[in-house]
Amino acid sequence: MSRWLIALVVATSGVAHAEAPGLGTPADVSTTNTSAPADMSDQAIGAMIGVAGGGRTTPGGLLVAGHYYYQLNDQDWFDGAATFVFGSGEPDCFRDRADAMICDHGIADGYGGTLNVTARRFLPSLASGTFWPFVRAGVGGGIVRFSDDEVTGITLFLIGGTGLRASVSDTIAVTAGADLELGVGAFTNSVGFEPQLGVRISAGAEFKL
Amino acid sequence: MRFAIIAVVLAACQSSDVSRELGARCDTRNDCDDRCLLPSAEWPEGFCTTACETDLECPEGAACLEEEGGVCAFLCTADPGCTFLGPGYTCKERDARGGAGKRMVCRGG
Numbered sequence: 001m002s003r004w005l006i007a008l009v010v011a012t013s014g015v016a017h018a019e020a021p022g023l024g025t026p027a028d029v030s031t032t033n034t035s036a037p038a039d040m041s042d043q044a045i046g047a048m049i050g051v052a053g054g055g056r057t058t059p060g061g062l063l064v065a066g067h068y069y070y071q072l073n074d075q076d077w078f079d080g081a082a083t084f085v086f087g088s089g090e091p092d093c094f095r096d097r098a099d100a101m102i103c104d105h106g107i108a109d110g111y112g113g114t115l116n117v118t119a120r121r122f123l124p125s126l127a128s129g130t131f132w133p134f135v136r137a138g139v140g141g142g143i144v145r146f147s148d149d150e151v152t153g154i155t156l157f158l159i160g161g162t163g164l165r166a167s168v169s170d171t172i173a174v175t176a177g178a179d180l181e182l183g184v185g186a187f188t189n190s191v192g193f194e195p196q197l198g199v200r201i202s203a204g205a206e207f208k209l
Numbered sequence: 210m211r212f213a214i215i216a217v218v219l220a221a222c223q224s225s226d227v228s229r230e231l232g233a234r235c236d237t238r239n240d241c242d243d244r245c246l247l248p249s250a251e252w253p254e255g256f257c258t259t260a261c262e263t264d265l266e267c268p269e270g271a272a273c274l275e276e277e278g279g280v281c282a283f284l285c286t287a288d289p290g291c292t293f294l295g296p297g298y299t300c301k302e303r304d305a306r307g308g309a310g311k312r313m314v315c316r317g318g
Contacts (some may be wrong), residue, residue, distance in 0.1 A: 039227040091229070091239075093229075093230065094227070094228060094229040094233035094234075094235075094240065094241070095233055095235070095240065095294060096227055096233065096234070097227060097232070097233075097234060097254070097294050097295045098295070099234060099254075101255075104229075105227065116297075129234065
């Protein structure tokens with residue numbers, strides 16, 4: 001895990017050095033780059049859809065996400081994402097015999113909206129043709145709601161994941177990936193602090209800007 | 210860091226002996242999946258349960274009693290088996306629903 005954090009810190013320091021769009025020259029993607037897909041521009045957006053697996057107080061269900069990518073260096077891209085999870089609203093919280101509020105939601109319960117900040121690194125040694133595997137790591141946070149239990153929470157978590165990007169054209173690529181989220185949340189209605197442990201699998205498209 | 214991750218994973222995997230289906234404390238029907246046996250001497254602090262006609266309609270480890278129109282309660286063999294429900298619960302013999310004999314179950318009273 002410490003390796004992930006180091007990768008994140010390195011990537012984050014890259015953000016500080018990256019020139020803002022429109023204020024400088026974007027990375028020259030016309031030159032041959034063996035560290036990342038040749039069509040990967042300095043900026044891109046993406047739309048993803050998938051499933052999120054949660055449980056207890058981690059939301060799960062249908063996942064929809066929007067991404068913004070910004071090049072940090074030859075191999076790394078900033079990946080900022082707004083992610084929304086839509087699951088069942090059925091009640092699954094109760095008071096145990098010690099009068100502690102316990103939530104035991106299923107894998108696809110609850111609603112969540114999060115903002116994630118990660119760094120994506122391509123793995124050129126594993127690339128094959130237009131298929132480029134990558135890993136990503138970062139942090140996220142957001143709001144979780146279990147409506148029928150009237151339980152709302154704020155979450156913070158670490159993200160680690162992997163995926164595969166395949167170029168379709170000069171401006172479009174398809175991407176699929178899986179992420180693991182591990183963190184903590186603070187919840188209302190006497191639930192208190194709860195661990196967050198979720199898995200997200202998604203696929204979608206990226207569009208060059 | 211490693212210990213923190215292990216702690217989070219272990220906490221995420223913990224489970225309770227009771228549930229909204231059977232055994233949770235309750236004051237209203239909304240506290241349970243099906244029925245709330247309101248706090249009383251028979252059901253101290255309230256008791257979430259499920260309406261039933263036979264034992265098969267109850268969760269594992271529970272029996273269907275000839276009470277309140279047929280409700281599920283935890284099976285037991287002796288008083289210590291009921292301590293997880295808190296003070297006031299002991300192991301008692303009661304009629305099973307539908308004349309199916311007797312059952313030893315956790316309850317107050």
